Amino acid sequence: MQVMDQRGQAVADAVLTLLPDGATASDPDASASSSAASPATHTIDQRDERFVPYVELFRPGDRVVFRNSDNTRHHAYSFAPEAAFEMVLKPGESSDPITLPDAGTIAVGCNIHDQMITYLVVADALRQGKTDSRGQWQADDLPPGHYRLGIWHPQIRPAGKAQTRELDIGSASQSLQVRIDLGPDPRGSGDRERLDY
Numbered sequence: 001m002q003v004m005d006q007r008g009q010a011v012a013d014a015v016l017t018l019l020p021d022g023a024t025a026s027d028p029d030a031s032a033s034s035s036a037a038s039p040a041t042h043t044i045d046q047r048d049e050r051f052v053p054y055v056e057l058f059r060p061g062d063r064v065v066f067r068n069s070d071n072t073r074h075h076a077y078s079f080a081p082e083a084a085f086e087m088v089l090k091p092g093e094s095s096d097p098i099t100l101p102d103a104g105t106i107a108v109g110c111n112i113h114d115q116m117i118t119y120l121v122v123a124d125a126l127r128q129g130k131t132d133s134r135g136q137w138q139a140d141d142l143p144p145g146h147y148r149l150g151i152w153h154p155q156i157r158p159a160g161k162a163q164t165r166e167l168d169i170g171s172a173s174q175s176l177q178v179r180i181d182l183g184p185d186p187r188g189s190g191d192r193e194r195l196d197y
Contacts, residue, residue: 003135005182010135013055014153017125021146046074051118057130058122063097075111155182
């Protein structure tokens, strides 16, 4: 599957979820929580005054650790109800793990460097993934059938609204392409006045 924007450019970091026909994310057969492996720990790095990656996909119960690989302090924070936190990390420091128990999208910023932003997307669909730099994601071992595809990206328009598409999938090798409308990238150049904070 490939995600393209309105100009025909590949879209990296789009989160895709697939649910079988008629299922909801809370249905046991449509989610992976009943058969999921133990919770995973993901690392969000702070490097070159950016959060890396821009978007990270989690399952409920997974944990996140923030690491500062820069030579300046960062003040990471989130006001999201799913995970409200704030922390100051000196160069070379890592945070304690933060558990993300509930589905939702958590925007994280840096209170020192305004251009820094990352999104922690917690989802629990049976099949879910994130597009690579070529805008591609492969859903392995997907039985043929009718599915509802959820698509979310930080820059999707209308702002913040996940989109859905109905898909008929005939074989695992089937190639699908979807287009979404994106707004401008909110990550700009660094705030040069506060680099040595």
